[in-house]
Amino acid sequence: MLAETAREPDATSGARGSQTHAQSASPVTVALRLLNFGPLLILAILIVVISLLTPNFLKPVNIGNILAQTAVIAIVALGQQLVILTRGIDLSVGANLALATVIGGLTYRVTDSGALVILAMLASGTLVGFINGAVFVFGRLPHPFIITLATLSICKGLALELAINHTTMRGMPEAVTLLGETSPLGVPNSFFVVLGVALLVFVLTKSMVWGRWVYAVGGNPKAAVEMGIPVKWVLVSTYAIAGLCAGIGAVVLSGRTAATSPLYGNLLELDTIAAVIIGGASFLGGRGHLGHALVGAVMIGVIRNALNLLNVDVFYQMIAIGLIIVLAVEADVLRNHLEARARASQAARTQ
Numbered sequence: 513m514l515a516e517t518a519r520e521p522d523a524t525s526g527a528r529g530s531q532t533h534a535q536s537a538s539p540v541t542v543a544l545r546l547l548n549f550g551p552l553l554i555l556a557i558l559i560v561v562i563s564l565l566t567p568n569f570l571k572p573v574n575i576g577n578i579l580a581q582t583a584v585i586a587i588v589a590l591g592q593q594l595v596i597l598t599r600g601i602d603l604s605v606g607a608n609l610a611l612a613t614v615i616g617g618l619t620y621r622v623t624d625s626g627a628l629v630i631l632a633m634l635a636s637g638t639l640v641g642f643i644n645g646a647v648f649v650f651g652r653l654p655h656p657f658i659i660t661l662a663t664l665s666i667c668k669g670l671a672l673e674l675a676i677n678h679t680t681m682r683g684m685p686e687a688v689t690l691l692g693e694t695s696p697l698g699v700p701n702s703f704f705v706v707l708g709v710a711l712l713v714f715v716l717t718k719s720m721v722w723g724r725w726v727y728a729v730g731g732n733p734k735a736a737v738e739m740g741i742p743v744k745w746v747l748v749s750t751y752a753i754a755g756l757c758a759g760i761g762a763v764v765l766s767g768r769t770a771a772t773s774p775l776y777g778n779l780l781e782l783d784t785i786a787a788v789i790i791g792g793a794s795f796l797g798g799r800g801h802l803g804h805a806l807v808g809a810v811m812i813g814v815i816r817n818a819l820n821l822l823n824v825d826v827f828y829q830m831i832a833i834g835l836i837i838v839l840a841v842e843a844d845v846l847r848n849h850l851e852a853r854a855r856a857s858q859a860a861r862t863q
Contacts, residue, residue, distance in 0.1 A: 558811065583705065585787055585809045586787070586806055588754075595656070596785075597799075610777040611636060612636040613762045616633040618676075684766050688770075717802065787805055788808055791803070
């Protein structure tokens with residue numbers, strides 16, 4: 513009886529201790545959840561506020577314009593997301609896209625085959641991405657910033673040199689211009705291309721071993737090597753896919769404008785990086801999913817569209833995007849701090 517009586521206070525104190533730890537961890541857990549859903553909440557609030565400020569925002573025509581305008585950013589941002597997952601960055605996506613459109617335009621002057629024109633743009637984008645990854649990995653460069661900055665300049669120079677009269681080349685086959693049209697459902701066809709690319713990336717990252725390798729490489733490269741993961745080829749493949757996404761973006765943009773130009777893709781690399789980070793991904797790698805890139809791309813499109821409807825100068829749009837990037841990075845820093853506290857609290861409860 514005495515033993516049983518003695519055990520009861522211990523159990524009670526243990527329960528109280530666990531309750532105390534749970535209560536102390538509760539605010540941290542709530543804050544983490546808010547940060548994880550923060551981009552979606554901010555997007556929802558933006559839509560509500562903007563719709564109150566300008567009634568034209570929620571009109572079907574304007575929604576279609578937003579979807580069409582953000583399609584290229586969303587597609588290329590999905591590739592950028594994979595690179596950032598591995599702690600990398602691709603600064604060449606905008607110039608890569610411009611070069612791919614020029615290659616497509618030159619191909620169209622040789623043949624009017626839509627399939628060949630599309631294939632030429634996809635092959636051009638993928639090749640540049642592969643070169644980025646191969647030089648970074650096998651050239652043992654300290655950071656992909658170096659090679660992607662170099663290919664940014666090279667691709668832009670090649671695009672200007674190869675383009676006829678160094679300017680816009682009009683004309684694209686019907687198979688390409690179809691992407692710039694609106695479907696019978698009232699939705700731009702480019703939106704369905706975004707869904708297709710997103711589905712492909714989802715399958716690659718969630719249903720294949722390669723996807724787990726990408727997260728492992730980004731989370732802890734040294735541990736990935738010890739586990740026998742082919743780290744070098746995983747890195748090369750992510751840059752190649754990022755290049756492929758730039759090629760797909762080139763097809764969509766050429767279809768929307770029915771033209772190709774070496775001036776396309778200007779500052780696209782900043783837009784895609786902003787979309788990924790604003791959406792909630794981390795520069796530290798190993799954490800994030802394709803939803804981050806899509807949410808960020810839509811948020812950029814909504815902000816720009818709203819400022820246009822409100823007749824706000826374009827320079828203020830750039831300032832707004834920059835401020836949001838700073839807030840997104842600070843949110844990532846706060847999330848890392850809260851996660852460290854949550855792990856410490858969990859370790860204390862298990863002792």
